[in-house]
Amino acid sequence: MSRYSRSLVWLRRDYRLSDHRALFEACxxxxxxxxxxxxxxxxxxGFKNxxxxxxxxxxxxxxxTRLQERGSRLLVVRGNPAHAIPELAAKLRVQAVFLNHDYEPMAKLRDAHVERELRKTGVAFHSFKDQVIFERREIxxxxGSPYKVFTPYSRAWLKALESNRxxxxxxxxxxLKKLVSKDLIRDRNARFSELGFPELAGGVPSDARAERKVGEEEAKALLKRFSKSIASYKTDRDFPAIEGTSRLSVHFRFGTISPRQAVRFCAEHMSEGAKTWLNELIWREFYMMILDQYPHVEKGAFKPEYDSLKWEWNREHFKAWCEGRTGFPIVDAAMRQLNETGWMHNRLRMIVAMFLTKDLLIHWQEGEKYFAEQLFDHELSANNGGWQWSASTGCDAQPYFRVMNPVSQSERFDPKGEFIKKWVPELKNLDAKRIHWPHEEGGLFSSGTQxxxxxLVDHKEQRLKAIKMFKKD
Ligand SMILES: Cc1cc2nc3c(=O)[nH]c(=O)nc-3n(C[C@H](O)[C@H](O)[C@H](O)COP(=O)(O)OP(=O)(O)OC[C@H]3O[C@@H](n4cnc5c(N)ncnc54)[C@H](O)[C@@H]3O)c2cc1C
Known part of the structure; x- marks a missing residue:
């Protein structure tokens, strides 16, 4: 690679200063x-999240703020990157643009466009692998073709890691000494609010970093907290009433943590729990590889034969599912957690996704879209993968005849009903037996369920309908 007098590092989903490939190479x-x-x-x-x-x-x-403390700055502009990046390159007289790969279909088109525009003016374009350990066709x-099934993929992934850890x-x-002096950049930074997005209520406090940790610092704090519970991750991770998972998903999504840091962390805390957690990180990469190598999943079923399934559409049912009013306590508790906090526990994501598709027989893409609008951690690859897994239309998906029963899932994974009580206060006086299914023929139990x-539906009947729908196809 040549030496450049001045370069841009274009951040997209990698908002950190440490363990950052493009920033490292640029410097x-x-x-x-x-x-x-x-x-x-x-x-x-039209972005709604x-x-x-x-x-x-x-x-x-x-x-x-952190860059200004170092005498530098982050420059924030707005526009179409296909024009904005080449314009900046010309204005700031840079010779190269450095960035990290993105695997989403729209992003790949955008990056190819930017690269073409830059090359026209002789500005170099250098893109690197950063958000995964293995990408594209490496596994x-x-x-010689990309995997469609997770278990052999994960085995090959681990083998590749061991080959050159x-x-x-x-x-x-x-x-970071190479970061430009802040005096060079005079423009005021653009903000999302200029496009009509509301600022955080009260704004970000000026002493945000002292009061609450943000971005990279928050990710580090969460990782530190998780180091105390990672050993029991294997046993605790399925119980939504327990803080048994890392809660790092939004940080993986926006690159405020590096995947290499996460995998090194597993090695430092080796245990059965750490092995299971590593497996989840591999699922993350698996779905990114699927989106990259089989991009049709963004618009339809991984198995195209399932694009013709005859899903039903009932606006009232969908609304009730979104709002947590289905009459299935675990589903309602989960949806209310999502609406209130922007996060949902993985076990519950599977339960509500399967409920929408196999009990309400509503198209998985409706649920995928609702999650995309609500989740802090929304990630096209993982969300699409999770929905297609639950709807049985995806790669290595749950077989269509294995339909989760929301009541037995609730009894198994929220045995005392603690999670339900937190999010469905109408049921807080019920005992651990009745809370999972507070109904009897002719209506609700009279006490404690006001x-x-x-x-909305009868699970047994709907399950059979769902199986029939798949068989017909
Ligand atoms: C229907 C459905 C939709 C989902 N949508 C998303 C989404 O939009 N964004 C998202 O990051 N995850 C999604 N997941 C996966 C998973 O539910 C979340 O990653 C997890 O709940 C985040 O919590 P955590 O950070 O505490 O996870 P941990 O259990 O601590 O796992 C560590 C990290 O591994 C990754 N990960 C864990 N499980 C999965 C998985 N099954 N697939 C892919 N990556 C995984 C995440 O980056 C996560 O932060 C979805 C799952 C389902 C079933």
């Missing part, structure tokens, strides 16, 4: 480096 090959973020007006047209926008805004504010089956888990420490709703 290593340039005299001066300018970090930039573009508020993408094309991507944000306000939680994610506010998360990014607060992380960018924090990153800018292939014996036949030091290289794959290398820490990329950028030489304000709760009757079940």
């Amino acid at each position: 290593a090959h340039s005299g001066e480096v300018i970090p930039v973020f573009v508020i993408d007006e094309v991507l944000l047209k 306000i939680r994610q926008v506010q998360f990014i805004q607060s992380v960018l504010d924090d990153l800018d 292939l089956s014996g036949g 030091a290289e794959h888990l290398k820490e990329y420490r950028p030489d 304000g709760y709703v009757e079940p």
Whole structure:
């Protein structure tokens, strides 16, 4: 690679300063480096996930503050990156743009466009693997094609890691002294609110970092907290009333933690729990590889034969599911947790997704879209993978005849009904036996259920209908 006097590092989903491949490479090959973020007006047209926008805004504010403390700055502009990046490159007289790969179909088109535009003006374009340990076609089956089934993929992934651990888990420490002086950048930073997105209520406090941790610092704090419970992850991870998982998903989504750091952390805390957690990180990469190599999943079933399934549509049922009013306590508790906090426990994501598709017989894409609008951690690859797994239309999905019973799932994974009581206060006086199914023929139990709703459907009947729908196809 040549040496450049000045370069841009274009941040997209990697809002951190440590263990950052593109930033590392830019600093290593340039005299001066300018970090930039573009508020993408094309991507944000019609974008409904306000939680994610506010998360990014607060992380960018924090990153800018930290860079200013070092005498530098984060430059934030808005526009179509295909024009904004080449324009910035010309205005700031940079010779190269550094960035990390993105695997989403829209992002790949955008990056190809930016690369073409830059090359026209002789500006170099360098993109790197950063958000995964293995990408694209690095993990292939014996036949040379990308895997469609998780278990052999994960075995091959682990084997590849062991073949050169030091290289794959290398820490990329950028030489931050190369970051440009803040005096060079005079423009005021753009904000998402200029596109009509609401600012966080009360704004991000100026002493945010002292009061509450943001971005990279928060991710580090969560990892530290998780180090105390990772050993019991294997046993605790399925119980929503227990804080048994890392809660790092939004940080993986926006790159406020590096995947290499997470895998090194597993090795440092080796236990059965850490092995199970590593397996979840591999699921993350599996679904990213699936989206990258089989991009049709974004628009339809992984198995195209399931695109013709005759799903039903009932607006009232869908609304009741969204609002947590289905009459199935575990489903309602989960949906209310999502609506209130923007996060839902993994076991519950599977339960509510299967309930929407196999009990209400509503198309998985409706649920996928609702999650995309609500989840802080919304990630196209994992969300699509999770929905297609639950709907039995995906790669390595749950077979269509294995339909989860929401009541027995509730008895098994929330045995005392603690999680339900927290989110469905109408049921807080019920005992551990009745809370999972507070109904009897002719209506609700008379005491302790005031304000709760009757079940929308009969699970046994709907399960048979769902199986019939798949068989017909
Ligand atoms: C229907 C459905 C939709 C989902 N949508 C998303 C989504 O939009 N974004 C998202 O990050 N995850 C999604 N998941 C996966 C999983 O539910 C979340 O990653 C997890 O609940 C996040 O909590 P955590 O960070 O405490 O996870 P932990 O249990 O601590 O796991 C660590 C990390 O591994 C990754 N991970 C864990 N489980 C999975 C999985 N099954 N698939 C892919 N990656 C995984 C996440 O990055 C997670 O942060 C979905 C699952 C289902 C069934």
